[in-house]
Amino acid sequence: MxxxxxxxxxxxxxxxxxxxxxxxxxxxxxxxxxxxVNFTTADQEFKLYSNYLQGAQAAGFLATNDASTGQDNGVAELGIRSAKLAGLCAIAHETVPVVGEVSLMILAGVPVKGSFANGSNTTADGAGNALTFDADGLLTGGNHITASNLFVNSRSLNGFGNLISGMNLGQSADTVDEKAGIAWPGGQAQPDPGDFGLTVDRLNVGGLGGDTYGINLQGAITLPNLKIKVVPGRKTQADCPTQAAG
Amino acid sequence: MTAQVRRRTRAARTAFRSFRRTRPFWGGLWCILAGALIVRSMFFSFLLAVSGGWSYSAGYILGGGLVLFGLVAWFAPHYRGLVGLLAVGLALAAFVAANLGGYLVGSVLGILGGSMVWAWGEKAPRRRVAGRRRAVPVS
Incomplete structure (x- = not known):
């Protein structure tokens, strides 16, 4: 042939x-x-959970966010100059044809607890290990996520403030970035003079949970123990420890 | 009427088959899919991509590049050796720069597609297997 x-x-x-x-x-x-790595999202709604957020020099103001559905949402823009997170569990839901609903889970650092029912249980991670702090109340130990110039715009953020100092509420929104030493990323909503703004020198929050539309990292992020999973079904925070272990 | 429809579909299928078999079709398809997934994972408005710097535009640049290389593999298969390897490189770069390479799937597909485009070509002649129609005579 x-x-x-x-x-x-x-x-x-x-x-x-x-x-x-x-x-x-x-x-x-x-x-x-x-x-x-560079990680940027803008219009997909994420659920974001972390055992403990330790931020230095944060600023925030209120803005609107355009979702991919064309809907405008009121959000809080929060920028943190340097942040350390004890565990990260991000969940996004998506409906895929044939398969049905799937959940994308991004897990890093120590396991995130299945629920943050009250403020007293925020000093242990999802595997039951206690988080360790030094004499100044700063997170110690390895396997924590560090990020610089972290910007989050979220519809709701909740947690238990553990150690907050140097907070100034009601500062004119156009001056907060200068105070915190950050620059709002270009392209997003920019603050108007006279609007409500806030700055915090030290922001330590336990049991952080939030509905966020966007995470923007102008700096770099380290993601120890990274796991990316696509799992069928609608997963929630309760699945974070088991998915991090498996 | 039905005979005509059948003839038309047969002609279309034959045309599609000869399209597939004269170019790195599947490799190019995986590249295009990988690029689309990477763009989709970082799908910002055009204004944001232009003004927001690398962290907003990386998805369009790297994902768009993969789509482009897939199309080059289809319509200019002559360049398959080059674009195949470039597509593998882009898929790897997308892992660092574009949301973990479209949540990992895009990078893996891009590496697979790029490899397949690069390796497409004349296969060693095989002894004829009875009843199989795998081979296409050329010219």
Whole structure:
């Protein structure tokens, strides 16, 4: 037979294996906080949970956010110059044809607790290990997520303030970024002079939960113990510890 | 009437088959899908992408590049060796720069598609297997 067959040859395995090995290596680097990644979302609603947020130099104001549905939502824009998070559990829901509803879960750091029922249980993580603090009340121990210039716009944020100092409520919104030493990312809603704004020097919040539309990292984020999962069904915060363990 | 419809669909299927078999079709398709997934994971308004800097535009640049390379693989298969490897590189870059490469799926698809585009070509002739119609005679 003198026919020429055209198709994918077996040598495809060479770049495939190389590429996947590089991807796994990068995943491991991200997971061991050696490599920082860029993570930006704007219009998808996320549920965001963390055992403990420790922020230094934060500023916030009220703004509107356009969702991909074309709907305008009132949100609080919060910018933190440097933040440390004890555990991260982000959940987004999506309806996929044929499969039905799936949940995308991004887990990093120590496991997040299944619920933050009251303020007293916010000093332990989802695996039951106590979070450790130094004499100044700052988080110690490894495996925490560190981010610089973290911007979150959320419809609701709740938690238990543990240690908050240097708070100024009602500052003119156009001056809060300068006070905190941050710059609002271009393209998002910018504050108007005279609007309500706030600044905080130290912001430590236990049991953080929020409905957020956007996470924007102008700086880099480290994500130790990173896990990305797509699981069928509608997952909630209660699934965070089990998904982080499995 | 039905005979005509059947003839038309058969002609379309034959045309599609010859389209598929003369270019790195599947590799290009995975590249396009990977690019679409990466763009979808960072789908901002055009204004935001232009004014917001790299953290807003990375999805369009890297995902759009993958879509472009997939289309090049389809319509200019001559360049498959180059665009295949570039697509693998873009898929890897997207993992760092574009929401973990469209939540990982886009990067994996891009690596697979790029490898398949790169490796597409003349296969070694195979002894004929009875009853199979895998081979297409060219010219």
């Amino acid at each position: 003198t026919e020429v067959r055209l198709g994918t040859r077996r040598r495809a395995l060479v770049p495939l294996a190389g590429g996947l090995a590089a991807l796994i290596a990068m995943f491991q680097l991200v997971s061991s906080s050696a490599l920082a």
